[in-house]
Amino acid sequence: MSCSYRHPQHRYRNYLLVTVLILLGLPACRSGGPVVTSVISPTVALTLTQPTPVEVAVATFTPAPSSAQVILIALPGSDIAKTAALQATLSELAEQDGVSFETATDLDRLLLTPDTRLVVAVPPDPGIADLAAANPQVQFLAEGFPDAQVTSNLSIIGAGGERPDQQGFLAGYLAAVITQDWRVGTISQTDSPAGKAASNGFANGVIFFCGLCRPAYPPFIQYPVFVDFPPGGDPQVVVDALVGNAVKTAYVPPGVVDVALLEALAQAGIQLIGNGEPPPQIANQWVASIGMDEMGSVRQIWPRLLAGEGGLNLSMPLSLGERNAALFSPGRQRLVDRVLTDLLAGYVDSGVDPQTGDMR
Structure with missing residues (x-):
């Protein structure tokens, strides 16, 4: 029979090992960390209110009237x-x-x-x-x-004054452009250089468009027709002369200012080219107005004069206003405007001496 013997030192070693293991395991039995208590605060709802805009008065500057x-x-x-x-x-x-x-x-x-x-x-x-x-x-x-x-x-x-020769030329050209068979005429006052210049300018303007201006059917009259209207003359004599020569369009130059004559011509069915604003009662027979654009020149020079600039010299260009589209179509207007531009630029000459009114 055999017996085993263990030395007491082994037993103590085992006790010591068990004790160490027990001591090491005690911390693991505790909670993994400190206890945290969560406190839930009540929710507060915030309402944002837009501030009411405050109107601030802004001063505006109004310049005082100029004393100029x-x-x-x-x-x-x-x-x-x-x-x-x-x-x-x-x-x-x-x-x-x-x-x-x-x-x-x-x-x-x-x-x-x-x-x-x-x-x-x-x-x-x-x-x-x-x-x-x-x-x-x-x-x-x-x-x-x-x-x-x-x-x-x-x-x-306008130091050179008005140019009745240029006004007459443009009127003659316009009359020939709008009138069938070129049956046109003008009322003349040949007792003054201005009246003579207007009549001769009118004749050259007509010829510039239609040359010999021979009508195609009777009456076979050499156009344009000239009828003299002395101051104080009888308007009916002028009307009879123009109607008797089958004139359809007549030019009344600036020197002839007689409302009764204008009304008689319009009532006879004659289309009129004149100066200025036509009387309302004859507006339907008024083709256009030819004059000097004085107000346009004033507007052009005004800012320079107010700025203190002097010594300026402007001519008065011709203007063509009061256009009646029923008698003066847009196409014919463009044709006449082109001649007006050339006349003012000097490319076309009236063929009349503006001082004496005689043909050059």
Whole structure:
């Protein structure tokens, strides 16, 4: 029989090993970390309210009216229609630029102050050259003074005067363009260079378009027809002469101002070319108006004069207004406008001496 013996040291070693293992296992029995208590706070709903906009008054700046002044000198005897047109144009331009405007009809009451910026004058001559020389700080504009001379503060529009030869030429061309068989005529006043220039210019304008202008059917008359109308003449005599020569379109130059004559011509069925605004009762027979574009020249030169620029010299170009589309079609208008442009540019000449009215 065999017996095994273990040394007490082995037993102690085993006790020690078990004890160490027990001690190492105790921490694992504890919780893995500190206990955390969660506290849930009540939810607070926030409402955002947009602030009410506050209106802030913003100061606006309104410029004070300018003290600058523009004066139109129109002495007794001045052309009423021309003066009225100038008053309307200058008043409009002055209002746009914030300057005051007035018309002077008496030189004794004319007062030029340091605020006077521009003085415009129409015939009769108020002594515009002397006024300009005595007031060098003011700009002056002479409208339609043939003998005026440009100076540092005196500007001129239409120093050469009107061109009745060019007006007549354009009227003759227009009449021939719109009239069948070129049956056209003009009312003439050959007792003055202007009247003669208008008649001869009209004849050259007609010929410029139609050459010999021979009608294709009776009456076989050499056109254009000229009928003299002296001041105080009988309008019916003129009407009978034009109607008797089968004239369909007639030119009434600026020197012939007779409403009764115009009405009689319109009632006879004659188409009219004239100057200015036609009377309402004959508007249906009015083809167009030919005149000098004075107001266009004033508008063109106005800003330069207000800026203090002087010594300007502008001619008065022809204008073609009051166009009646029922009698003057757009195609024919373009044709006449082309000749007007060439006439003003000097490519086409009226063939008339504007000083004497005679053919060149």
